[in-house]
Amino acid sequence: MNDRTAASQAERKRGEGAKFVYDILRDDIIDLVLPPGSPIDEVQLAERLSMSRTPIREALVRLAGEGLVTTLPNRSTVVSNIDFLNLHTFFDALTLMYRVTTRLAAEFRSDEDLEIIRARQAAFSRAVEAHDALAMIATNRDFHAAIAEAGRNPYYTGLFCRLLDEGRRILRIYYSSFGDHLPRRYVEEHEDMIAAIEARDVAGADRLARAHADQIVRQIQDMIARDRRQPIAL
Amino acid sequence: MNDRTAASQAERKRGEGAKFVYDILRDDIIDLVLPPGSPIDEVQLAERLSMSRTPIREALVRLAGEGLVTTLPNRSTVVSNIDFLNLHTFFDALTLMYRVTTRLAAEFRSDEDLEIIRARQAAFSRAVEAHDALAMIATNRDFHAAIAEAGRNPYYTGLFCRLLDEGRRILRIYYSSFGDHLPRRYVEEHEDMIAAIEARDVAGADRLARAHADQIVRQIQDMIARDRRQPIAL
DNA sequence: GTTGAATTTCTTGTCGACAAATAAAATACA
């Protein structure tokens, strides 16, 4: 799978076995190392990570709770499909969470929050400069997650992070079609959002977040319309 | 605990052991049969339900994923506290979900959805007539959950149901202070919402949902202000 | 009587094994 598997040989503390395999599976699912539909074999995973099936099952239960894997009763558990037929519900929720979290960030952010957000934006900017599409997707997610954290509403951050992760999966499918000019626009939009959050301009933050969300949704829809590899589902 | 425990003697099908104990624990937590802070002993539960610890642990992992229980590493797992200090984040998210789901229901509802919603409203009305506060709380939750289902956005319904369940816990703490006149107002508000959903009046549904949410939030806040038993936390 | 260390107890996290349920393969039959 990946090189982190080597770390499994190192002795792990008691109690973090499940978290260990959870993190590995989660990252691999979001990065599409495990594409939708991939079966997950408990026994195979167990011997690869040199641990019992018990912590692996616990990780799978948690992943199922977040909707990242689907458990067929008495049969295999597979990586959840991306529901292309109902993407509009995803876009709708994503847009709303963009707006709400950015609004709240403008209202409740502390100076430390602002620092973290700026650091995340710097990482995103570097990824854009380097034309590294994969890093762009990841750092963009971290940027907005930091804004959500500044809003200090765990209900929103929870749903938003789930949506952002799902968005990473979708974007990763089409990452080859990323151009060079559009992302730079995102950098500028991010800067505007930071300015609004710093100025505690709630209305402005909402307007920018909405525009930003529309922008991203439109780009994903364009990519899907342009790329007709799997028109129905994966 | 309750009489459902007796059903544990009946033979269960393979694979639904975890769901069985999950449902029991979930209901008991939401109904405050297990109040916040209650420790959950795996071994005790295992022998009471006459099953192994494995399915019980799976249920606990799922409950932890939904935030209903908190697992202290290497120590006991307890029923999660109600965070009275940050109730405003709960009210904020609840209000937003009320609005969004009702809007979407007005937009996408089918005739079958409307039937289900009406049935739930009838149950709520009966509970109000019977002055059964506990049934009121439960049927009110089901009514709004049905509206959310009609909106057909699983991201919203997921968060909303979590919020409604948490609201049930909060309301149940103060259910003794329920009067007789206020709930009747809720019945009428529900009827108005149904009418707006039937007429596909999105703007009206939004307005009614917002007013309804404000109403409920205000009542809970009044109850908390009036009842000073546990001013800080439970 | 109080404080601190050692011991015991109790609960959890992990393991290996077994049995049920399903999928796959092999066989029988038309």
Next chain:
DNA sequence: TGTATTTTATTTGTCGACAAGAAATTCAAC
């Protein structure tokens, strides 16, 4: 040759047991 049925095989769900960690208790020293 194609289809139905039995057999095999694989994978999951469950179990009992054991060991690591933390809390509670005991014991000792001052």
